[in-house]
Amino acid sequence: MAVKVLIVEDNPVARSFLCRVVRESFSDVIAITEAGDLETARKQISLTGGAQGMHGVDPFKLLLVDLELPDGNGMELLSTLAHYPATKIVTTLYSDDDHLFPALQCGADGYLLKEDRFEVLVEELQKIVRGQPPLSPAIARRLLTHFRPGGTGEAAPSDSGFSSAGAFQSSRPVPIEKPLDHERLTPRESEVLTYLSKGFTIKEIASLMGIKWFTVNDHIKSIYKKLNVSSRAEAAVLASKQGLV
Amino acid sequence: MNPAPQANAADASGAGIRAAPVAKRRAQTLRRARLRQRELAVLAVLGFLGLFMLARLLALQPYLDSTWRAEAGDVVELVTSPLSPLKGLGGAHLERITGRDGASLLADANLLQRSPRWSIDDATRQSQLDSQRRLSTLLEQGAVTLHFVGGQQVVVEPRPRGMAGVGALFWLLGAAALALGLVAATVLISHPHWRNLPYALIGLCQGANLLAIGIESLPGLGLPQAYAQHGLIARTAFDLCSAAAMVHLSTLQPLRLPSGRWLAAFTWGICAVLVALAARQALPQAWWWTQAGMLGCGVVTLLLMTWSYRLEPNPFALLMRRLAAAATATLLLLCTAVAVASWQGGVAEGDAALSSVIWYLFLSTLILLLPMFSRVQPLMRELAMLAGTSTVATSLDLLFMSAFSVGAFASLSLSVFLALAVYAATRRWLLQPMSGQHVPGAERMFERLYRVLREVEARPRDSAELLTRLLRDLFEPLEVRTLDRPSARSRVLGDGSALLVPLPTIDADQEHGSDGSIVLRFAERGTRMFSRDDARLTDRVVEQLRRAVAYDKAVERGRSEERARIAQDLHDDIGARLLTLMYKAQSPEMEDYIRHTLKDLKTLTRGLASSDQRLSHATAEWKADIGQRLAAAQIELSWTFIFDRDIVLSVVQWSALTRVLRELISNAIQHSCATHLEISAALEDGRLRLSLADDGIGRNPQAWSHGLGLGGVRKRVKLLGGDVQWRENGRSGIVCTVLIPDLGPRH
Numbered sequence: 008m009a010v011k012v013l014i015v016e017d018n019p020v021a022r023s024f025l026c027r028v029v030r031e032s033f034s035d036v037i038a039i040t041e042a043g044d045l046e047t048a049r050k051q052i053s054l055t056g057g058a059q060g061m062h063g064v065d066p067f068k069l070l071l072v073d074l075e076l077p078d079g080n081g082m083e084l085l086s087t088l089a090h091y092p093a094t095k096i097v098t099t100l101y102s103d104d105d106h107l108f109p110a111l112q113c114g115a116d117g118y119l120l121k122e123d124r125f126e127v128l129v130e131e132l133q134k135i136v137r138g139q140p141p142l143s144p145a146i147a148r149r150l151l152t153h154f155r156p157g158g159t160g161e162a163a164p165s166d167s168g169f170s171s172a173g174a175f176q177s178s179r180p181v182p183i184e185k186p187l188d189h190e191r192l193t194p195r196e197s198e199v200l201t202y203l204s205k206g207f208t209i210k211e212i213a214s215l216m217g218i219k220w221f222t223v224n225d226h227i228k229s230i231y232k233k234l235n236v237s238s239r240a241e242a243a244v245l246a247s248k249q250g251l252v
Numbered sequence: 253m254n255p256a257p258q259a260n261a262a263d264a265s266g267a268g269i270r271a272a273p274v275a276k277r278r279a280q281t282l283r284r285a286r287l288r289q290r291e292l293a294v295l296a297v298l299g300f301l302g303l304f305m306l307a308r309l310l311a312l313q314p315y316l317d318s319t320w321r322a323e324a325g326d327v328v329e330l331v332t333s334p335l336s337p338l339k340g341l342g343g344a345h346l347e348r349i350t351g352r353d354g355a356s357l358l359a360d361a362n363l364l365q366r367s368p369r370w371s372i373d374d375a376t377r378q379s380q381l382d383s384q385r386r387l388s389t390l391l392e393q394g395a396v397t398l399h400f401v402g403g404q405q406v407v408v409e410p411r412p413r414g415m416a417g418v419g420a421l422f423w424l425l426g427a428a429a430l431a432l433g434l435v436a437a438t439v440l441i442s443h444p445h446w447r448n449l450p451y452a453l454i455g456l457c458q459g460a461n462l463l464a465i466g467i468e469s470l471p472g473l474g475l476p477q478a479y480a481q482h483g484l485i486a487r488t489a490f491d492l493c494s495a496a497a498m499v500h501l502s503t504l505q506p507l508r509l510p511s512g513r514w515l516a517a518f519t520w521g522i523c524a525v526l527v528a529l530a531a532r533q534a535l536p537q538a539w540w541w542t543q544a545g546m547l548g549c550g551v552v553t554l555l556l557m558t559w560s561y562r563l564e565p566n567p568f569a570l571l572m573r574r575l576a577a578a579a580t581a582t583l584l585l586l587c588t589a590v591a592v593a594s595w596q597g598g599v600a601e602g603d604a605a606l607s608s609v610i611w612y613l614f615l616s617t618l619i620l621l622l623p624m625f626s627r628v629q630p631l632m633r634e635l636a637m638l639a640g641t642s643t644v645a646t647s648l649d650l651l652f653m654s655a656f657s658v659g660a661f662a663s664l665s666l667s668v669f670l671a672l673a674v675y676a677a678t679r680r681w682l683l684q685p686m687s688g689q690h691v692p693g694a695e696r697m698f699e700r701l702y703r704v705l706r707e708v709e710a711r712p713r714d715s716a717e718l719l720t721r722l723l724r725d726l727f728e729p730l731e732v733r734t735l736d737r738p739s740a741r742s743r744v745l746g747d748g749s750a751l752l753v754p755l756p757t758i759d760a761d762q763e764h765g766s767d768g769s770i771v772l773r774f775a776e777r778g779t780r781m782f783s784r785d786d787a788r789l790t791d792r793v794v795e796q797l798r799r800a801v802a803y804d805k806a807v808e809r810g811r812s813e814e815r816a817r818i819a820q821d822l823h824d825d826i827g828a829r830l831l832t833l834m835y836k837a838q839s840p841e842m843e844d845y846i847r848h849t850l851k852d853l854k855t856l857t858r859g860l861a862s863s864d865q866r867l868s869h870a871t872a873e874w875k876a877d878i879g880q881r882l883a884a885a886q887i888e889l890s891w892t893f894i895f896d897r898d899i900v901l902s903v904v905q906w907s908a909l910t911r912v913l914r915e916l917i918s919n920a921i922q923h924s925c926a927t928h929l930e931i932s933a934a935l936e937d938g939r940l941r942l943s944l945a946d947d948g949i950g951r952n953p954q955a956w957s958h959g960l961g962l963g964g965v966r967k968r969v970k971l972l973g974g975d976v977q978w979r980e981n982g983r984s985g986i987v988c989t990v991l992i993p994d995l996g997p998r999h
Contacts, residue, residue, distance in 0.1 A: 018828060018831070018832060020831075020832045020835045020836060021831060021832065021835060023835075024835045075824065100823070100827050100828070100831060100850075100854075101823070102854065103858055103862075121831060122831060122834065122847055122850045122851065122854075124843075124847070124884065126884070127880075127884050143873070143876055144869070144872035144873050144875075144876050145869070145872075145873060148869065148872075204872060205868070205872045205875075206871060206872030206873065206874070206875030206876045206879075207875075208876075208879055
């Protein structure tokens with residue numbers, strides 16, 4: 008049975024380019040569905056069992072979603088697909104953390120920059136599917152801020168040890184409730200993030216921390232998951248506070 | 253009366269007040285003010301009741317409802333009377349009055365002269381006192397017989413005068429007395445301090461004086477017995493008491509004078525002795541002594557104020573000195589006029605009494621205004637000036653008529669003319685410490701304000717300092733201090749010696765608040781008092797500054813929004829087109845070229861949209877990006893970046909450095925065929941040294957044609973004020989060195 012892939016992209020040239028990338032990346036038989044806007048994408052998804060993907064119908068295994076679509080933002084689609092059992096990848100021209108971080112919060116498993124070279128895109132796509140998502144320094148910095156105790160807001164990004172973290176934390180009010188596990192990073196994960204935010208590669212981090220390349224990668228995967236979960240919890244809290252639920 | 257500025261400043265910087273939360277403090281102040289208002293209302297009601305009781309008492313006194321006139325030659329003539337036995341006797345001259353027991357009182361001018369206070373001669377005083385006393389005794393006994401010249405005898409029954417018989421003048425003077433008493437009470441209640449006691453005393457004494465004059469003004473024949481007995485000594489006591497209190501006050505306000513206590517005690521002692529002697533009638537030439545005492549106190553007050561101003565140039569001292577000078581000078585003029593009139597004769601005693609009444613009114617308005625000179629409306633001040641002018645006019649009138657025997661009309665017009673001249677001459681001099689707008693002319697002020705506003709727009713952070721400078725320019729105060737205590741608006745403190753100005757908040761989120769306040773003391777180097785107009789003016793200035801800051805912020809916000817919009821459009825439209833073009837590119841070179849352009853576009857738009865960046869952040873991204881690109885091109889990267897300080901790169905610096913690096917890396921990837929690229933950079937004291945060394949095939953860089961790429965590098969490095977060089981790297985490859993001597997935050 009063919010592996011089903013959904014590509015949501017409004018630019019036909021870019022769409023066919025991405026199709027080539029997908030076909031090149033996987034040796035399996037690929038069945039690609041293309042969608043030019045969010046509406047078509049939603050229709051296609053509901054044909055294959057709806058957003059939850061629970062009907063036993065053959066769901067998509069891979070979703071490539073562009074952020075800028077004619078009828079909305081790809082993040083809208085992603086946030087409805089929180090439990091959809093597919094690898095969800097954001098394809099975009101925006102490489103800055105302001106655009107990418109919210110997409111990751113919406114549950115994307117990784118991102119591809121559309122202007123990258125064909126070979127690079129193939130490699131990156133394979134990596135994401137394999138569970139080796141990219142993490143740029145800027146996004147790592149955002150993650151550090153996001154997971155800092157008491158501060159999910161846009162506090163000054165602490166980074167390279169120029170602002171001493173200890174002093175910074177002591178000046179904050181200590182939260183009375185103990186943060187839940189999904190709201191915290193393990194010390195190892197924080198360390199990995201800190202290195203990433205300083206521009207180190209996974210290989211360099213592995214040697215700096217004295218651990219295996221795969222272990223570093225596992226930490227990154229775990230961070231991705233925690234971001235997704237914590238963002239959803241945050242949204243739920245926000246929604247219940249505003250009486251939406 | 254005036255809360256001493258020292259006390260105020262101490263309050264303001266007091267730790268206790270600062271510690272209390274603003275809202276609580278405000279509530280407290282409000283509650284206290286409300287309590288004060290209630291106390292005052294109660295006092296006003298009590299005062300009015302007292303006045304009413306006095307009127308009631310007077311209404312019960314028996315009197316003869318009739319109007320008399322003193323004619324030349326000590327003759328008393330009946331003008332008119334509603335009493336039936338006296339009807340038709342208008343123009344008849346009274347000879348004497350006899351009572352029921354046969355006691356007789358000879359009718360002369362003394363009968364009509366009710367105020368011996370302003371009679372000079374001891375004998376005249378005594379006879380006036382006697383005749384008034386005897387008249388009231390006669391009236392109290394019952395029916396009296398009036399003997400007119402020509403043998404006519406009329407028996408008249410004195411009746412209580414009733415409330416209607418009290419007369420309008422009494423109520424008018426009573427109201428003025430009440431106002432004086434209430435102002436004294438207000439000062440004491442709002443600033444309960446023993447230093448304000450002398451002022452309250454002055455107010456009460458003058459109020460009592462006005463009441464006494466009111467009693468003397470009762471129409472008809474006959475005064476209350478008690479007043480006829482003790483009126484003179486009471487009025488002497490009130491006069492001397494307020495004079496001594498004035499001296500006492502000037503030793504305490506605005507500055508506590510050294511050894512002022514002894515001086516005050518000495519003055520009080522002298523005045524007490526004078527009053528005691530006068531009461532026992534053991535003081536010969538009592539009028540002269542009393543007047544000398546009052547004038548002496550006035551002169552001492554003048555001297556004390558001069559001294560006080562020397563010690564501390566408080567404009568309030570200046571004002572007090574001038575007011576004291578005005579009061580003393582008019583008193584001197586009045587005394588001279590009365591004395592001359594009495595010597596020369598030929599002037600009715602009533603005129604002297606009248607001019608003294610006007611002087612008392614003048615003094616009363618001065619006392620009323622003293623605690624609120626900087627705050628009252630100009631109308632009130634003009635009223636005081638008018639009262640002073642009238643005093644001068646009547647005194648002069650008296651003087652001319654008696655001393656120079658000028659005709660009544662000529663004397664009146666001459667004296668009015670002179671008084672107006674005096675008014676015109678002294679008005680400016682007297683009011684100058686309060687309101688004389690010595691603020692630099694409108695043009696200069698506008699210019700200063702404009703300049704400061706521009707500076708505030710340029711440097712909103714310094715607005716507090718700039719405001720202070722502007723206020724210094726405007727008011728030339730002797731002292732400027734900043735307080736931590738916030739204030740809602742500008743206000744004049746106490747007696748006008750200080751002005752409290754709120755510092756505008758720099759934070760635009762808080763629209764109307766202030767972090768602290770500025771206190772200006774002693775405007776115009778201590779020659780002028782702050783007025784409400786000044787407070788209003790500073791409020792406007794502060795408002796303008798606030799607006800300037802807000803405007804600046806709005807402009808900045810608008811600018812960045814506009815930039816973000818342009819960036820978005822560029823990125824979305826041009827970016828998408830370039831992307832399509834790139835996918836359709838005919839050759840890999842073309843594709844790379846477009847990719848490069850696309851990346852430059854992204855750098856450009858990001859520079860447009862984002863603000864300044866830290867060097868450490870930028871380095872991390874450069875490293876990640878370069879690492880990825882070189883890995884794709886299978887070139888090994890070794891990267892070192894050392895900096896002694898994490899500076900903040902401006903958008904221009906960031907985008908220039910990013911594009912320089914990208915261009916150099918592209919160059920290396922495309923042309924060098926290198927396997928290893930070593931990038932090392934160091935920032936020391938703002939001096940950036942960046943070098944890229946490859947082990948490729950490039951040689952002889954001088955012979956390179958500097959196309960678009962390398963030309964761009966040169967241009968951008970030059971833009972940063974630096975220099976770029978290429979040379980051969982040992983056996984193989986090229987080293988490119990970028991040197992930027994000053995990567996400070998200035999570019």
